Amino acid sequence: MADIFDVIADGTRRDILKLLLDRSSAGEDGTSVSHIVHDLGVSQPTVxxxxxxLRDAHLVSVREEGQHRYYSLLTAPLDEIDDWLVPFLDIDAAEAVAASSAVLPESAAHAADVVGRAAASAKHVLESAFKKLPGR
Known part of the structure; x- marks a missing residue:
């Protein structure tokens, strides 16, 4: 299997993933290849x-109905990327707090850092939990 980062590095594949996410958020149960072709303006062979x-990377699933195929987003591999990225995001937040600490007293900067880290962690946990709910 290709490295997940190589898979999502391609702009067209990211566009397809975003389209599938938008359609699933709108309550769609799969998106046809023809719909993807139409919305992205890309040829059918390219799509x-x-x-x-994306199927080989387990980022999408396919459901066949007659001659039609309907694709849906699978978020588990993206959750792994999210988990990998979180420590880097926390570093960015810490650097931002450090840069602003010249304006704040040291105790306030420390409190802001603690609250910011807790909020980022809580946000990540909640988003991961929501993604794992049935029907998502």
Whole structure:
């Protein structure tokens, strides 16, 4: 299997993932290849090629109905990326707090750092939990 970062590095594949996310958020149960082709303005062979890569990376699932195929987003591999990125985001937040500490007293800067880290962690935990709920 290709490295997940190589898979999502391609702009067309990211566009497909975003389209599938938007459609699933709107309550759609899968998106047809023809809909993806129409919305993205990309040729059908190109879309099919990218969908195969996304399927192989377990980022999408496919449901067949007759000659039609409907694709849905699978978030588990993206959760792994999210988990990998969180420590880097916390570093950025710490640097931002450090940069602003010249304006704040040291005790206030420390409190802001603690609250900011707790909020970032809580946000990540909640988003991960919501993604794992049935029907998401």
């Amino acid at each position: 099919s090629k990218h969908l195969k890569v």
